[in-house]
Amino acid sequence: MTTNSVVLYTHLTQNPSPAPVKGKTFGVRPAPSTRRYISVAQKFWISQTGALVWVSLSVILSLPWLRDLSEVIGFVSAILVITFIAYVPGYLVAFLAVSLLVDRQPPFKVSDPDLPITILIAARNEAPNIVMTLQYIANQNYRGPISVVLVDNGSTDGTADVALAKARELKLNLLCLREESPGKNFALNAGLAKIVTPYFITLDADTLLHRFAVKHIVARLLSSPPDVGAVAGHVLVRNSRDNFLTRIQEWDYFLGIASIKRTQGLYQGTLVAQGAFSLYKTEAVRQVSGWPDTIGEDIVLTWKLQQAGYRVYFEPTAVAFTAVPKVVRHFVRQRSRWARGMVEGMKNVPPWYQPSYLKKFLTGIDLVIPVIDLFYTLVWIPGLILACFGKYYIVGPYTLFVLPLNIGVSLIMYTYQLRVFGQLDLRVRKNRLGFFAYVLIYQLISSPVSLWGYVQELFQTRRVWR
Template sequence: MIFSIYLSLPWLKDLASIVSLPAAILIIGGIAYIPGYMSAFLVASLLLDRQPVFKDEYPSDSVSLLIAAYNEEQSIFDTLKYVADQDYTGEIQVFVINNHSTDDTEEEIMRAKRELDLNITIFHESQPGKFHALNNGLQYVVTPYVITLDADTVLHPSAVRYLVSRIKSSPPDVCAVAGSMLVRNSRKTIWTRVQEWDYFLGIASIKRLQGLYQGTLVAQGAFSLYKTECVQEVQGWPDAIGEDIVLTWRLLKKGWKVYFEPLAVAFTDAPTTLGHFAKQRSRWARGMIEGLNEIKPWKQPQVYTKYLTGINLVMPYLDFVYTFCWLPGLILAFFGFYWIAGPMTLLVLPLTVISYGLLYMYQKNYVFNNLDLRIRKNKLGFVLFILFYQMIMSPVSVWGYLQELFKSKRVWE
């Protein structure tokens, strides 16, 4: 980072003559200094990471599994079938909470109950909102561990076993373990092709980084395991659009730790259109702001958690600078005005490919090979992910920040 600052001094001087020195520092800091530092920190940390071995790869503790379902007639049976096919030897009690569905979701659940070798109980929740459904199911959980699973997500046969193995192999103050999410419908559209690489490289690597420092910031509701007593102690899932984010931060505030298990793999359906993608990711950005509003980074009890949530504190600044400075600067460069972007910008590409190459090798050698999975060929998606993904993500995130700032109506779909 220091070397980058040294190299940028002529750029800083030229830009300052146009927009003033303070503005130039804010712009260059948001598009170069801080992102460069974060990338270097990520790669260096992951190169040093050594996942602890399991103390018991075949635990048999009873677990409860909560599935909140709203109009999921197309997917709920498959989701339950993959739960039934788990190689976990312990009892899995499945609670499906029908969140006021208006289609044939309940009929599909009843079909699964008849046809699958699975202990399924159905509850009904009339109040809209995933947090209402999960809290409804939580009150019936008597097992020491509870797993949440989205109704459109299917599990690798060993997913539950690896989640339970990780928490059983962890120190007593670990209260949750996040599973690893990958894209199932990556062949559906060009948008799902691009998102496949985001899940495979981006999201997985960030969770590994956070897990390394024992502060995974989101035990995502799509597939994560929690100690039941810990979730109950923080009063379950909160009334928030990012209910899993706020829940995780409440758990961290208690001084507990949250891990990540890369071998506990689940496959989810990514948004197939740009509009659906924008709604999902703006909702995630808004959920992050909800978490920051409720629990400030400096109030987290552990040093690493302060640091990791502190990084989230600067994300709105980075996204605003990228959206309103970097993207216009890229357009100006096409007309010969190299105030913000220029030919030297292309040097970022080989560095990006190298860093993602390291992450790719880890995912291939440690995760996919061990799970007998094959990486799909998706070269076009990778190129689009490298070149254009952030150009979409930052404006979408800014949209989510503004929604939370102006308290727009919350929409989960």
């Protein structure tokens, strides 16, 4: 990767209606490859084999580290420490890397859909953001009719009035509802009751749709088997230039979250059809009784859909840009809420309740994530501090062995994202500082925050809407 290539996308807000580039065809995939077909099951076992080979190599190379650490904390404790800060994370990253290499997104069978679509927005005090969100909805390159259901969840800043005025200006079909019960699930369920189209999109009030977002996400669902109940969109950061914290999050969305969703989509079990931007079959959501009263309502809904026999896909060319927290307090609140939502998903729909081994495996990974976060927070971070003083018991040369693998995954995903951006006529922009901070220190931030979310769920502390 050259220094000029460590860049990210330009703000979509600079051009709300990007004109198609001469010679480019949007919404149409290249002709299918003549390569030998590899089934999803075969890809899964290829990835498992690659991950196990990596772990085996890691075990062999870590034997001196195990010996040295055993002399300090004992053999059993040393095994536990190395397992959850090296072996298990290494296995998961290796599985991710091989999965990304073998993945081939199938072409659209329906490339230019025209079915009516409803966009459902739950909003609370979003008057400053809702105008631009509606503007980008109105600018969609989509042949079918688009209507909007906005549910005002107890706003005090005139969100509904601002939205109605903007909708009249844009000639946008907008239905505005009022839901006083605090909680995003109540707002979404109130809107669900009013939806009359067979498909609908959930969209956060501060999230901007790329011009081809609706077209591509609907095309993916219509090109999929009938048991696909939802498609998660590709959410990226639009305010990365605000400060250092948003710069790091830009890479997390661009590489980390996107690579995980792409891998889960490959195995037909995307674990979160995120409320920020996803497409659902209306009858499927109603079949599982809509969004539950949980802090991670979109996570639990997705797992309930999978338990009911539906598959959940991910469409990388259906892009939306969201505003991420730029204050540490808000970042901690958001990511701890995500961690709580993951635990709620496992409590409501345990992995062993999932109908296929692929979904059991994907959801089962979440059982070990809290343990990894625990060891990173309480063992690895203190070990890093000790290493600064020349004590390499926990963090030392052997722990750096996984770093090339992390960089490799980033390079694979970066190359893939460039292809996606090329199809959408999105340019990339520089963010070197955010990249190196993401690779080197992001885990130091995210693991303690996630651990705090698990503690909150354990003690059932008060939930907040945002």
